[in-house]
Amino acid sequence: MRQLLKVYFIMGSNNCKKDPLKVITEALDGGITLFQFREKGKDALTGAKKYALAKEIQSICKKYNVPFIVNDDVDLAIALDADGVHIGQEDESAERVREKIGDKILGVSVHNLEEARKAIAQGADYVGVGPIFPTKTKEDAKEVQGTSLILSLRKNGIQIPMVGIGGINTENAREVIKAGADGVSVITAISLAPSPFESAKQLVMTVNECL
Ligand SMILES: C=C1C=NC(C(F)(F)F)=NC1=N
Numbered sequence: 001m002r003q004l005l006k007v008y009f010i011m012g013s014n015n016c017k018k019d020p021l022k023v024i025t026e027a028l029d030g031g032i033t034l035f036q037f038r039e040k041g042k043d044a045l046t047g048a049k050k051y052a053l054a055k056e057i058q059s060i061c062k063k064y065n066v067p068f069i070v071n072d073d074v075d076l077a078i079a080l081d082a083d084g085v086h087i088g089q090e091d092e093s094a095e096r097v098r099e100k101i102g103d104k105i106l107g108v109s110v111h112n113l114e115e116a117r118k119a120i121a122q123g124a125d126y127v128g129v130g131p132i133f134p135t136k137t138k139e140d141a142k143e144v145q146g147t148s149l150i151l152s153l154r155k156n157g158i159q160i161p162m163v164g165i166g167g168i169n170t171e172n173a174r175e176v177i178k179a180g181a182d183g184v185s186v187i188t189a190i191s192l193a194p195s196p197f198e199s200a201k202q203l204v205m206t207v208n209e210c211l
């Protein structure tokens with residue numbers, strides 16, 4: 001799981017200007033290690049359109065042997081036989097989701113030590129910690145915390161695979177890894193890059209240099 005978290009690209013159709021299929025193909029060519037389909041917020045697709053896009057992206061990820069994770073929508077993940085789901089604190093409990101998805105990958109967003117401990121107790125395979133830096137992508141993001149929570153979770157003996165999220169790019173990715181995260185997750189740094197391929201490649205190189 002730690003290996004998979006190194007460069008974790010998250011995207012929905014509303015996070016990119018170019019064709020989403022082109023963006024994900026370039027990101028995969030750049031070497032991303034994990035992908036999350038997060039169709040959420042303004043202009044997000046719903047219903048059959050959302051399902052169709054997810055299915056197309058899933059088949060591209062399959063070609064690259066990169067696991068395909070679905071954000072929030074557990075039913076969609078099951079319908080697609082995705083490789084896993086990612087849920088937040090406001091979604092259904094990790095316990096319930098674990099029952100539904102069996103041994104698929106289960107990721108949980110956490111914002112403090114208590115949430116991290118609960119996620120681990122309920123069977124999470126990894127936790128997402130953030131927002132590390134200011135982000136425009138998530139409208140209801142919690143306050144920016146820098147790498148302090150990553151540092152304090154590790155200091156409190158939280159060993160679970162951990163990925164940082166929120167405003168991460170090639171410039172600031174190093175400090176996220178140095179603080180103790182196993183990887184970085186990004187949206188805009190790749191999805192809105194002039195060359196998603198180049199930015200994915202740079203991010204992979206940067207993360208591999210410090211791991
Ligand atoms: C809100 C989120 C927080 N963390 C993550 C991940 F990076 F996958 F852990 N994904 C999300 N959608």
Ligand SMILES: [Mg+2]
Pocket residue numbers: 071072086087088089090091
């Ligand atoms: Mg959620």
